[in-house]
Amino acid sequence: MSAPAGAPIIVASGLGVRFRRNRGSRRSFKDLFAGRSRRSLPGEFWALRNISFSVDPGEAIGVVGRNGQGKSTLLKLVAGVLLPDEGEVAVHGGVAPLIEITGGFVGDLTVRDNVNLTAGLHGLDKKEIARRFDSIIDFAGADDVLDTPYKHLSSGMKVRVAFAVISQLDEPVLLVDEVLAVGDKAFRNKCYRRIEELLAEGKTLFLVSHNERDLKRFCARGLYLDRGELKLDGPIDDVIARYNEDHPA
Numbered sequence: 001m002s003a004p005a006g007a008p009i010i011v012a013s014g015l016g017v018r019f020r021r022n023r024g025s026r027r028s029f030k031d032l033f034a035g036r037s038r039r040s041l042p043g044e045f046w047a048l049r050n051i052s053f054s055v056d057p058g059e060a061i062g063v064v065g066r067n068g069q070g071k072s073t074l075l076k077l078v079a080g081v082l083l084p085d086e087g088e089v090a091v092h093g094g095v096a097p098l099i100e101i102t103g104g105f106v107g108d109l110t111v112r113d114n115v116n117l118t119a120g121l122h123g124l125d126k127k128e129i130a131r132r133f134d135s136i137i138d139f140a141g142a143d144d145v146l147d148t149p150y151k152h153l154s155s156g157m158k159v160r161v162a163f164a165v166i167s168q169l170d171e172p173v174l175l176v177d178e179v180l181a182v183g184d185k186a187f188r189n190k191c192y193r194r195i196e197e198l199l200a201e202g203k204t205l206f207l208v209s210h211n212e213r214d215l216k217r218f219c220a221r222g223l224y225l226d227r228g229e230l231k232l233d234g235p236i237d238d239v240i241a242r243y244n245e246d247h248p249a
């Protein structure tokens with residue numbers, strides 16, 4: 001579903017996600033039968049809470065915060081791969097996510113099969129996939145590993161393949177987590193040029209990064225997450241300044 005003209009492409013209202021620490025620890029019988037009605041089990045914490053914002057089509061947003069403050073969790077909510085425990089997020093259009101190093105790819109399938117599968121899942125038909133296939137593989141520099149199971153690729157090559165596919169989809173929203181940091185410098189620069197092209201086409205971008213230069217290069221607006229709360233939603237320069245003030249190096 002695409003957004004009506006002038007309407008936001010993403011609206012998040014009162015988002016909250018609760019996780020459980022020590023997931024592997026022993027749970028009591030009482031816990032098992034308590035069900036979801038018990039509001040807070042021991043060890044549970046809110047990774048995100050009361051997060052509300054809206055995004056217009058074509059905006060580029062940098063997500064800032066220390067490690068473990070909920071940045072990836074927020075991207076997962078926008079991607080729809082994680083459901084909130086509170087609130088909701090509405091996205092008017094498809095999302096191309098590059099969130100985890102595996103890119104959501106299937107480890108046992110070959111690079112070729114993963115490219116076909118992911119492109120197909122994002123709505124490209126066979127003809128369209130065939131048309132884009134070579135340029136995806138070429139972008140990734142993955143000719144030699146076409147028939148290699150994805151799980152046997154190096155970390156850098158996994159990211160190359162995932163970015164090459166994700167950036168060739170027609171989805172209006174692009175989510176890029178820090179995974180790009182894994183690529184080498186030449187590839188990173190290639191990705192950045194591609195991101196610039198996608199922004200020029202009017203795509204909406206969420207970028208999680210600890211690199212101020214990258215944030216300022218791509219994003220006009222920033223979201224600053226701290227302890228699972230949205231501390232500041234504003235121009236990227238203000239967001240970075242506030243983050244640096246709160247957490248001097």
Ligand SMILES: Nc1ncnc2c1ncn2[C@@H]1O[C@H](COP(=O)(O)OP(=O)(O)OP(=O)(O)O)[C@@H](O)[C@H]1O
Binds near residue numbers: 020065069
């Ligand atoms: N599936 C999960 N189960 C339990 N806790 C989780 C799960 N996923 C994330 N967490 C916890 O939720 C918090 C937020 O994690 P998140 O990955 O969103 O942080 P982040 O800001 O992206 O961190 P980083 O900068 O290190 O990537 C962290 O405390 C993390 O350990």
